[in-house]
Amino acid sequence: MPLGVRHAVTTNLKDIIRTISDYPRPGIEFRDITTLLGDARAFRRAIDELVQPWAGTKIDKVAGIEARGFILGGAVAHQLSAGFVPIRKKGKLPHTTVRIAYSLEYGVDEMEMHQDAVRPGERVILVDDLIATGGTATAAAKLLRQIGADVVAACFVIDLPDLGGAVKLRAMDVPVGTLIEFAGH
Template sequence: MDRPSFSDLKNAIRTIPDHPAPGILFRDITTLLGDARAFRRAVDELVQPFAGLKIAKIAGIEARGFILGGAVAHQLSAGFVPVRKKGKLPFQTVSMPYSLEYGSDEIEVHKDAVSPGERVLLVDDLVATGGTAEAAVKLLSSLGAEVVAACFIVDLPDLGGADKVRRLGVPVRTLVSFEGH
């Protein structure tokens, strides 16, 4: 059986117009997740460049990054670190604020989620403006982790988020891109 192509991955992602606001094209990966072949291909492609690089932890950004990050962690025999919105984790945490289009928010991880020097791969479904990913890189780095790369299925390059993460010295891997917002 042939593996799905990158265009198949792109076609497996549903576009929802005017969500969450007029003029926005929401890229919904739940359809990709529901397609066994596309989901497997996406995880394989996210993992492939990092196999054998001794990645200690996968940090997945809430919420779809948990799904992808768990699968990537399993494939790389790595631990999993949930990067959550403030107030969701039960133990001692460290947090990092980030800017939203209208206001700000904070993400956090447990203080003991990573150890100094651990090699960490950041995973989420999509990079748009890059605020959350940038905050996650800074947060993990503040705990002494070495963020070796950030991986996303979807890039919205017109919003500049992947470049924002690259400016932190973190390579970015994306599988498909969509123009616009």
């Protein structure tokens, strides 16, 4: 590209998300945010929009769910001058952990976090790339509450409302913020 020529700016984040059909199995429309992460303007816009509702409020920690939630959550934590808490799959953290089991469409899994990652009463925002059925996000919110966190919200770039995950979080009195929606699964 010649010097001084720029790509047209896409104002719709939805247009930047790549959809991969039949991944990880037939019938699934996988929403791939790596295209958003690779576009500096879109990535900045997504982080700014995730941060905006919390600007000027006291947020102690941002908890990110492995793995894309680490990327987004770390950037959100930085912008809010908050600490970052990784929520990982079982066996990946080196210090004493607390753990929770949760159901997936295809079985049961476990996630954990360091037991001293959040002090009781700290205000925490949960961040991940996508909310679908809500199994992982509701388990993460329960895990945070188990150690005394005040889960003030859960934020996602993408909501798949047909799968009901955001409704499940709201039923737990966790406000949910999303930037875009895709129909189906």
